[in-house]
Amino acid sequence: GQNIDQPTEMTATEGAIVQINCTYQTSGFNGLFWYQQHAGEAPTFLSYNVLDGLEEKGRFSSFLSRSKGYSYLLLKELQMKDSASYLCAVRDVIGSGAGSYQLTFGKGTKLSVIP
Amino acid sequence: DAGVIQSPRHEVTEMGQEVTLRCKPISGHNSLFWYRQTMMRGLELLIYFNNNVPIDDSGMPEDRFSAKMPNASFSTLKIQPSEPRDSAVYFCASSLRGGFSGANVLTFGAGSRLTVL
Secondary structure, three states: OOEEEOOOEEEEEOOOOEEEEEEEEOOOEEEEEEEEEOOOOOOEEEEEEOOOEEEEEOOEEEEEEOOOOEEEEEEOOOOHHHOEEEEEEEEEEOOOOOOOEEEEEOOOEEEEEEO | OOOOEEEOOEEEEOOOOOEEEEEEOOOOOOEEEEEEEEOOOEEEEEEEEEOOEEEEOOOOOOOOEEEEEEEOOEEEEEEOOOOHHHOEEEEEEEEOOOOOOOOOOOEEOOOEEEEEO
């Protein structure tokens, strides 16, 4: 199984930078995803890491350290529309053969951006 | 592309009634996933299909839950009989090539909010 931890809530100011951390424990790591979910809406894909290091995509960056079981999502130049829940999801191998993977989501970090 | 389409968007029913949730994946996607989301437990995988075949249903809570995918463009999740603890938002998602290789990502539908009284 997997254990994924991320803070429940965070608050940050418009224009600032915020870092959302995610720690995980898994036996067959095969990738880490970040999804954004606005209230009452579906999760949407933000980023994917499978190798150590930083992946940058505009105002959003995601970092992974496999040896530490740790990732973070960095949001720069925060905007009010960034207020949402951010879900960390870990994929791991659960067996052999096609489709033997499992994608497990953390409970999400609710980010509130204030003026 | 219309994306992943789910129906109904909202369902209110009484305990003991049968509930059927429907999903149309994105055309060309060959993997389909059913998730349930609650405040307490977050987003949980119930079952997923590759090429219409169920691969992993270990997340299905109990025998009251069943899922089918009769063809590549349609899936159902059925709860019979429903109980108040089944109240949640049920998401369907689809992906290309098994969803679990490379950076293949899940595209989620808008969800079906189920309330069992």
